[in-house]
Amino acid sequence: MEKIKPGLSDYLEFNKYRAINLMHIGRMAAKRGPFDLHRDLKRYPWLLDLLKVNSLLQRLVKGRSGNYRTAVAMVLGGVVDGVIELLEGIFYRSDHLILHEDLLPPEIFRAMGLQPWVPELLGILLPMIVPDSMQKYLDAAENEGIPPDICSLPRATIGMAMKNAFPPPLAVVSSNLPCDGGMSSYTVIAQQTKKPAYWVDVPFDFKSERALNYFAGELKAMIAWLEEHTPGKMDWDRLKEICDKRNVMAELELDIWDMIRQRPAPMAAEAVWMSHLWFFNVNPGYDTSIQLLADLKSLTEENLATGISAVSHEKYRALLWNPPTLHYVDLLVLAERTYGVSLILDSMSFNRQPFIDTSSTDSMLKSLGSIIMQGPMARHTRGPAEMNYFPDIFHMVKHFDLNMVWVAGHIGCKNTQAMSGILQEKCRDAGIPLLVIDYDLMDSRITPKEGIQEQVGNFMENIMKARRLD
Amino acid sequence: MNNGRYYGGCDVGSTTGKAVILGSEGIVGSSLIPSEIDPEITARHALEKACASVPGLEGIQGLSYLIGTGYGRNEVPFASENISEISCHAMGAFWCDPSIKTIVDIGGQDMKAIALADDGSVREFAMNDKCAAGTGRFFEAMSRIFRMDLDEFSKLSLSARKTIPVTAQCSVFAETEVISLLAKRNPPADIAAGIQNAVGKRCFTLLKRVGLKPHLTVTGGCAKNQGLLMELRRLFQIDIAPMTVDPQLIGALGAAILASRKK
Numbered sequence: 236m237e238k239i240k241p242g243l244s245d246y247l248e249f250n251k252y253r254a255i256n257l258m259h260i261g262r263m264a265a266k267r268g269p270f271d272l273h274r275d276l277k278r279y280p281w282l283l284d285l286l287k288v289n290s291l292l293q294r295l296v297k298g299r300s301g302n303y304r305t306a307v308a309m310v311l312g313g314v315v316d317g318v319i320e321l322l323e324g325i326f327y328r329s330d331h332l333i334l335h336e337d338l339l340p341p342e343i344f345r346a347m348g349l350q351p352w353v354p355e356l357l358g359i360l361l362p363m364i365v366p367d368s369m370q371k372y373l374d375a376a377e378n379e380g381i382p383p384d385i386c387s388l389p390r391a392t393i394g395m396a397m398k399n400a401f402p403p404p405l406a407v408v409s410s411n412l413p414c415d416g417g418m419s420s421y422t423v424i425a426q427q428t429k430k431p432a433y434w435v436d437v438p439f440d441f442k443s444e445r446a447l448n449y450f451a452g453e454l455k456a457m458i459a460w461l462e463e464h465t466p467g468k469m470d471w472d473r474l475k476e477i478c479d480k481r482n483v484m485a486e487l488e489l490d491i492w493d494m495i496r497q498r499p500a501p502m503a504a505e506a507v508w509m510s511h512l513w514f515f516n517v518n519p520g521y522d523t524s525i526q527l528l529a530d531l532k533s534l535t536e537e538n539l540a541t542g543i544s545a546v547s548h549e550k551y552r553a554l555l556w557n558p559p560t561l562h563y564v565d566l567l568v569l570a571e572r573t574y575g576v577s578l579i580l581d582s583m584s585f586n587r588q589p590f591i592d593t594s595s596t597d598s599m600l601k602s603l604g605s606i607i608m609q610g611p612m613a614r615h616t617r618g619p620a621e622m623n624y625f626p627d628i629f630h631m632v633k634h635f636d637l638n639m640v641w642v643a644g645h646i647g648c649k650n651t652q653a654m655s656g657i658l659q660e661k662c663r664d665a666g667i668p669l670l671v672i673d674y675d676l677m678d679s680r681i682t683p684k685e686g687i688q689e690q691v692g693n694f695m696e697n698i699m700k701a702r703r704l705d
Numbered sequence: 706m707n708n709g710r711y712y713g714g715c716d717v718g719s720t721t722g723k724a725v726i727l728g729s730e731g732i733v734g735s736s737l738i739p740s741e742i743d744p745e746i747t748a749r750h751a752l753e754k755a756c757a758s759v760p761g762l763e764g765i766q767g768l769s770y771l772i773g774t775g776y777g778r779n780e781v782p783f784a785s786e787n788i789s790e791i792s793c794h795a796m797g798a799f800w801c802d803p804s805i806k807t808i809v810d811i812g813g814q815d816m817k818a819i820a821l822a823d824d825g826s827v828r829e830f831a832m833n834d835k836c837a838a839g840t841g842r843f844f845e846a847m848s849r850i851f852r853m854d855l856d857e858f859s860k861l862s863l864s865a866r867k868t869i870p871v872t873a874q875c876s877v878f879a880e881t882e883v884i885s886l887l888a889k890r891n892p893p894a895d896i897a898a899g900i901q902n903a904v905g906k907r908c909f910t911l912l913k914r915v916g917l918k919p920h921l922t923v924t925g926g927c928a929k930n931q932g933l934l935m936e937l938r939r940l941f942q943i944d945i946a947p948m949t950v951d952p953q954l955i956g957a958l959g960a961a962i963l964a965s966r967k968k
Binding site (some may be wrong): 698 | 787788791825827828829830916
């Protein structure tokens with residue numbers, strides 16, 4: 236392992252963000268008071284795992300220094316702030332609470348004055364903090380007869396629903412994305428919560444104008460349904476404001492992406508993927524999200540201007556395809572320190588159409604629909620792969636000057652599992668080294684972190700001929 | 706290679722420990738011993754035995770450079786360096802025959818398919834290290850059911866008149882299936898052919914992942930299984946290039962070659 240000794244300022248930055256995280260948590264605890272807090276912890280036992288977020292901070296800043304370290308800590312701090320805001324929402328605005336699937340635009344719910352809660356969110360966040368945190372929910376779902384071979388994210392979500400781990404909503408909104416497992420999880424959630432549910436029909440052919448119009452019509456119908464079943468009322472001016480601000484975020488992100496094209500990259504890994512994951516999918520159009528991306532851009536610019544790379548001794552530049560290895564999210568820290576691998580960008584962040592046309596209500600709905608249909612988990616799970624899957628991968632490899640593609644081969648994702656074999660052949664023809672990591676997104680019992688390390692080690696040492704830096 | 710200098714490669718496998726010593730005239734010593742529980746002891750014994758067969762070489766300390774490989778390679782403290790067995794098998798096979806483009810390595814507890822680049826380095830690989838089916842351990846278990854030693858069992862399918870399919874994917878269930886087939890008085894040779902066929906199909910799946918290009922060779926202990934080689938030839942419709950060196954030593958040989966390149 237490359238020995239990087241963080242300086243005094245690095246320690247101070249780390250402690251600053253540790254204190255900020257504790258402050259966010261303390262703010263909520265103080266607001267709730269001991270009685271309510273005790274009741275909340277009993278009602279939602281997963282809160283205890285969320286409270287351990289500083290252990291994740293510690294793992295993610297390990298071996299990182301300077302602006303890169305600050306950026307990673309800052310992004311995680313922003314996520315913590317956002318989670319606390321969501322929690323406050325379920326405690327204090329439960330009369331506006333809806334559960335919605337992660338591939339529906341949160342901008343709409345915010346504009347309607349609703350308090351959205353994405354059930355999948357916990358399945359994404361918790362294993363990053365406590366790697367085995369979802370196992371009890373996975374087992375709970377299986378014990379109730381949910382097939383063990385469906386994706387562990389909806390399976391864990393079903394387990395949580397069965398254990399009554401979600402806040403009681405007014406309504407449930409879902410869609411036919413991204414997969415059968417995802418759809419079935421919302422059937423269970425609707426049954427468990429005994430609340431009215433609405434399914435948005437997203438057209439399969441995401442490329443045509445007709446499909447966009449259809450999706451926009453579906454979103455309109457969803458809004459009407461929500462207005463009927465919840466106190467939410469659509470405020471189109473508010474939606475325009477949110478979308479305008481989201482466009483500012485997208486501009487900032489594109490500026491960052493432009494800078495990370497440079498070799499060595501001035502920013503990498505969580506600063507890139509986690510910032511997109513949270514701020515674009517959960518908190519789009521927030522002033523705090525804009526500020527965070529602006530700060531991230533400044534840190535990146537500063538590194539670029541002074542010739543400092545995020546990963547010291549960057550030797551390899553990687554593209555991560557699929558969601559990151561949630562139960563071993565510090566894999567990238569290891570890859571940086573052991574082989575000098577810099578994770579430049581990931582498929583979950585990449586979107587060819589990030590902007591929203593705010594000129595009319597229809598154009599906003601169509602753009603929001605387009606972002607979803609052209610985004611991860613939709614565009615790439617619909618064929619033909621020759622037109623979207625492979626061109627996107629090869630475009631990113633070329634555009635960002637990457638050395639290799641890492642596919643987090645989540646064993647539960649049948650859509651992408653099928654693609655990996657074909658991708659292998661395509662990459663072989665294109666001369667792009669490809670690593671497919673066999674693992675499960677959130678169940679470390681399938682492939683523990685040591686197994687992931689071994690796969691990465693075998694690939695780096697045998698295919699990339701990398702020498703360990705330790 | 707400099708005169709009077711010796712280079713060692715030690716492949717610490719799950720079932721056997723192998724060592725190869727290279728001198729200026731090529732392979733000057735080698736050994737193959739059953740593995741001990743402690744990989745360090747396996748490595749030491751294998752190397753001491755190989756070194757003892759080289760006149761003028763004063764034990765392990767006399768080696769100019771030593772590379773450890775195999776699953777136990779990280780437990781060999783006296784090695785100058787450790788290198789993955791995937792690269793070592795590629796280099797060993799390439800040294801024996803530079804026309805080799807694809808390798809199937811079947812060891813005691815895993816199976817690998819390795820595609821080689823023109824310089825003998827690894828272009829792609831795929832491995833099965835989670836399941837015992839199709840590994841040396843599986844053949845050991847099968848030969849026990851047939852009350853035969855491994856050598857005898859490996860030849861059994863050569864006299865088969867037909868192939869009785871063994872459909873279980875798991876070695877534990879395959880064992881049960883084979884016992885049941887024997888109990889039904891099916892000819893042992895035909896059942897053995899089914900076993901070789903099941904393993905051959907596993908090899909084929911792995912090879913498909915890396916892309917099968919001639920020439921193909923088989924390394925590892927199971928490369929000595931004649932029934933399996935015959936089945937692989939039949940399944941792949943391709944000849945299997947023989948190695949000029951004991952195929953079980955290829956990993957250790959590759960390690961020794963890589964060691965000899967460290968000046």
